[in-house]
Amino acid sequence: MTLDRATRLMGRYLLLLFIACIFVFPIIFMIMSSFKPDLQLLQDTSSVRALLPVGDLSLDNYREAFDRAPIGLFIFNSVFITATTLLLSLFLASIAAFAFVFIDWRGKSVVLALVVATYILPFETVAVPLLLLVNNLPWLSAEGITWGWLNSYQVQIIPWIVRALEIFLFVQYFKDLPRDLVEAARVDGATWFQVYRRVVMPLSGPVIATVAILKFLEMYNNQFLWPIMVVQAEDYRPIMVGLQYFFQLNTAWGEIMAYLTIITVPVLIFYLVLQRAFIASIASTGVKG
Amino acid sequence: MGAISLRGINKRFGATHVIKDVNIEIEQGEFCVFVGPSGCGKSTLLRLIAGLEDITSGELRIGDRVVNHLQPKERAVAMVFQSYAIFPHMTVRENIAFGLTIRRESRAEIDRKVSEAARMLRMEDLLDRRPSQLSGGQRQRVAIGRAVVRDPSVFLFDEPLSNLDAALRMSTRQEIAALHAQLKTTMIYVTHDQVEAMTLADKIVVLKEGRVMQIGAPMDLYHNPANLFVAGFLGAPSMNFLPVTVEAQGARTVTVTGDMLGRTEVPHRGRSFAPGQPATLGIRPQYLRPDDSGALRGTVRVSERLGTETVVDVALAQGTRLMAALAEDVILTPGAPVAFGFDGYKAHVFAETP
Ligand SMILES: Nc1ncnc2c1ncn2[C@@H]1O[C@H](COP(=O)(O)OP(=O)(O)O)[C@@H](O)[C@H]1O
């Protein structure tokens, strides 16, 4: 009986271990390979040495990769685009949700339904109209008014700031906040914005974390197609798209592995640090990243 | 002119008509209690005054201004919510100071007012605590403190005692009365508990299904209820009602007869009746006295001895229920025959039938 249970438990752990390995091995392989010269890297792939830090290890691949492409710039671009989008998204999505939940206005439920409905549109369906649109929008810069947003930061930021999901998550969370708190603040003389800033947002830590995590992953991982469509110049290229170009002008596997490691490590660190918040947020919202 | 006046106020939520043509005048410094059963629209009425709901029709004045379309912040009212609505992310001090910081008062001024309120409500040692570290009674004080520091022209209370236990309820009730005596600010207090209404109010507004049933001083309402609802709602145990038929109306009294009553003369209190009209006689349990030759005969169902008073639940001959409150400690066993008499001049007669 107990033996039976032990065996089953063991079986389960072995299965989990096996699945974990499938996910972990490529990452270990990538990191190890990034320190090895190409020749050794290729030889090692036929044995377990591929996963071990053995042989001629150096940072040469990293040095080469940084020499060949402006990786520092790409990283800056990615961080700048992601951070700006994230902050604007948290602010605008939450304030929109605030208006949907706490303020009464005509037609609000219809508008909310429309907003939520846009969630079912995959990006690919709006990509082309969006491209035509941004190609014809004005922008105020040092040279005065210019037309067309191609090759810029704003073209990678503004279309991504607020999407239905973020508003929806804030709406759901705000609905569960005690309404009395908002009303008490109103009676005590707070304006709508003061209610938002001093009462509602300080109580919204969990949903802010959820939206921030989802948005970060969306911006960092999934934004590939759009930048390729709208950014040709290196100056505004994010690191994911940079990878694509890096592949094209290079078949030095060690350098590619170095580049991939540079991209992956921030996400890994992000995951490890926020692991618990991440699981909690997915469990509480039922939304998958 | 009153401090607050409601004229022809109506409130609808979509198709539901919740507040129906309400007219109330509240004087400066008055303690006014809205009382009525749960769901009668008390909170809605309070929220209309606070500006948390839009008025469908009618005119609301605070002081000499019509405030129908003013935001809550422009009405200079303070409200204590049933849930207390303490901000959980702020300390007690920050909670109390909230309205003042919103008004951008000076640091020194805020500190002075918060300390003063804390002293008055005896919670100086709680100021740096978080709401999660407070008991229900302490939270209640914080909510009151937050209202008091703002020095509003009107205080609004929505069932502030309903979440407290019985002992605390009584002492907090007395503190609210003391607060009113000290501040002399107009207060509107909502409750479903007639004891709170009777003990606190200068003026009681009895509500039923969104309509005003009667307005007056507690003892006016107690001694001269305008209708069956008010008669039955105020006083504990509730007034007894017996079906009667009107025989004749005199100068000050009306003569009625009933199944078990024989002929009884009851003050008509300005109401007029036609001979033969069915009516209802009301008699408070306290005015029934045991009397072997009394007209009301029945058997004891339950008797409760409260020490100073004995409350007897009686089944009358044809099954009607009668409550009697006897001002002495008597032992009555269930099933024992009892008979009561009463002084007709202390009874009421209503044209309505229940
Ligand atoms: N926002 C609302 N929408 C629809 N109906 C409401 C709303 N608020 C209150 N009501 C209805 O109005 C009636 C009175 O409610 P309320 O004022 O809370 O009663 P009370 O405080 O006397 O218990 C109830 O029937 C309630 O269902």
Ligand SMILES: [Mg+2]
């Ligand atoms: Mg209520």
